[in-house]
Amino acid sequence: LEMGQFGGGSDGNFTGALGIPTLDGLGPTGDGVHTKNEYIEVSSLVPRAQLMAGLIAALSERNR
Secondary structure, eight states, X not given: OOXXXXXXXXXXXHHXXXXXXXXXXXXXXEEOTTSTTOEEOGGGXXXXXXXXXXXXXXXXXXXX
16 A cells, blocks of 8 residues: 555545544555546455455454
């Protein structure tokens, strides 16, 4: 994942604007967001799901 500051339409804009590190972009990869040519790369579904599961597991362990 790439660290950076970007605009967008997620609620992460609120926390990011406050200087709180915010993780976004865990969904599948693709292109043409919100256009008639939008698509996802099916091959990215499993790796992204594994990334999300690992993140949830790590946060769960940290909060025990």
